[in-house]
Amino acid sequence: MDVAELTKRNIMATNTPGILDDTTADAIFGLMLSTARRIPELNQFVKDGKWNISLQPDQYGVDVHHKTLGIIGMGNIGSAIAKRANLGFGMNILYHNRSRNKQAEEAYQAIYCDLDELLEQSDFVCLMVPATKETEKLMGERQFKKMKNTAIFINGSRGKNVDEDALYDALQNKDILAAGIDVFTEEPTNPKNPLLSLKNIVTLPHIGSSTTECEYNMSKLAADNLKSGLKGEKPPSIINPEIFGN
Numbered sequence: 740m741d742v743a744e745l746t747k748r749n750i751m752a753t754n755t756p757g758i759l760d761d762t763t764a765d766a767i768f769g770l771m772l773s774t775a776r777r778i779p780e781l782n783q784f785v786k787d788g789k790w791n792i793s794l795q796p797d798q799y800g801v802d803v804h805h806k807t808l809g810i811i812g813m814g815n816i817g818s819a820i821a822k823r824a825n826l827g828f829g830m831n832i833l834y835h836n837r838s839r840n841k842q843a844e845e846a847y848q849a850i851y852c853d854l855d856e857l858l859e860q861s862d863f864v865c866l867m868v869p870a871t872k873e874t875e876k877l878m879g880e881r882q883f884k885k886m887k888n889t890a891i892f893i894n895g896s897r898g899k900n901v902d903e904d905a906l907y908d909a910l911q912n913k914d915i916l917a918a919g920i921d922v923f924t925e926e927p928t929n930p931k932n933p934l935l936s937l938k939n940i941v942t943l944p945h946i947g948s949s950t951t952e953c954e955y956n957m958s959k960l961a962a963d964n965l966k967s968g969l970k971g972e973k974p975p976s977i978i979n980p981e982i983f984g985n
């Protein structure tokens with residue numbers, strides 16, 4: 740939303756902050772586990788009746804616990820991911836923001852670093868920045884080449900933050916091990932999107948916040964915002980409260 744323009748026109752803008760952080764972090768963690776342990780692929784292996792021999796080493800996954808997770812965008816959802824990773828899976832946390840997040844540093848021993856350093860050192864790179872002019876194609880050819888070729892890339896933010904052609908090349912050329920993607924440049928993505936032809940990518944149809952409970956809570960807060968707005972009162976989660984003169 741162009742909030743400045745809405746404010747100029749005296750139009751209220753509201754959102755549903757806070758209530759989807761844990762749900763989205765669960766989904767992102769699901770992508771991390773699915774890509775690392777190759778869960779969708781091995782699920783299909785069993786269902787296709789192929790489990791008549793022992794698993795071969797080329798079907799093994801990689802560990803998640805005690806690895807290094809780099810979070811680009813340590814905000815609300817990034818912090819909820821760091822909590823799961825550090826307190827639950829004993830992972831080391833690196834992060835990159837434009838400013839320091841002291842709370843995440845204290846609670847999850849997160850270490851601040853510049854983007855290149857994070858890319859070079861992380862076993863998992865999780866992108867959680869908003870979509871802005873500054874973050875458009877933040878992950879491109881140069882950034883994927885900086886990552887370890889054993890590393891896994893996760894995008895739970897917005898599709899436009901990634902150059903999809905560069906991601907395809909990185910996965911195809913094995914510059915990185917795998918990717919887990921909840922969001923695409925164009926949604927729904929074209930079924931002919933070359934990314935979908937790759938074995939080393941796990942995809943979801945932008946379902947970060949799509950649980951029964953979370954969708955209900957978001958709808959309820961959206962309805963409460965709307966009811967207040969229609970009565971001319973300040974909505975519970977207004978983005979541009981300056982409309983009300985404070």
Ligand SMILES: NC(=O)C1=CN([C@@H]2O[C@H](COP(=O)(O)OP(=O)(O)OC[C@H]3O[C@@H](n4cnc5c(N)ncnc54)[C@H](OP(=O)(O)O)[C@@H]3O)[C@@H](O)[C@H]2O)C=CC1
Binds near residue numbers: 814
């Ligand atoms: N997949 C899904 O279903 C969902 C996806 N999302 C998406 O997840 C993302 C994160 O959401 P949320 O955690 O609520 O957002 P927050 O605003 O809480 O966090 C965003 C973080 O990104 C950092 N950031 C912003 N710009 C830059 C930049 N140019 N370079 C580096 N860091 C930057 C901010 O820190 P600083 O300002 O210091 O740079 C901040 O820590 C958003 O893209 C959102 O749209 C949200 C909900 C569900």
Ligand SMILES: O=C(O)C(=O)CO
Binds near residue numbers: 759945946947948949
């Ligand atoms: O709820 C979602 O799906 C979002 O991405 C919100 O930003």
